[in-house]
Amino acid sequence: MKEKLQQIGELLEELKNNKPEEIQAFLNFLQRAEKDSAISAKNKELINVALAVAAQCEWCIAFHTKNAIQLGASKDEILDAGFQAVLMHGGPALMYMIPLLDAIKEFSNEG
Template sequence: MNTAEKTAEAMNYLQKYAPREYGKYLEFTQTLGGKGGLSPITLELILVALAVMSQCDMCITLHIENAASLGASREDILQAAFMSVAMGGSPKLMYMSYVFEALEDLFD
């Protein structure tokens, strides 16, 4: 099972066993995404950087896929991911392997 499938499985589990909490979480994140003037692609690139900063491999894959589906290029995604490395140093650099894996799946 790849990371995207694991992510979908986790979301399905939450929807089944914690629908109220998961629903509130989705409502909260959708509210944040609807405020201000940032475009959807910019928001996803920010989420790529935050996913690397949080060292969440499932989040990295999910947000890279979302950014790519909105038109982000490999270079856009790498730039966003490397911003986390600039702020977080070596530990974040190690998580770039998840970025490279997700990009290879999408762009090659």
């Protein structure tokens, strides 16, 4: 999963070089949307985990699982979020619990 995060970083660098205004606008929106507000930043990351599983995006799973753990989310909270995606998206989302579990294991051991 760390490789997925590295790939995200490489993509962002490439886009900063080729489409700086567009990627900066997206990154500004991302930063603003993920701040504490009516919903806490931790709960927003749990929502993002569920959406990442439903969207079947391993990069998004890695990114948002790491963020959720950094914000204090437990393994059970993250798995519950993943199961909300399974509830709404079915069997294909269930298979994306595999990279979700991988991300939890990898990022929980970073200490």
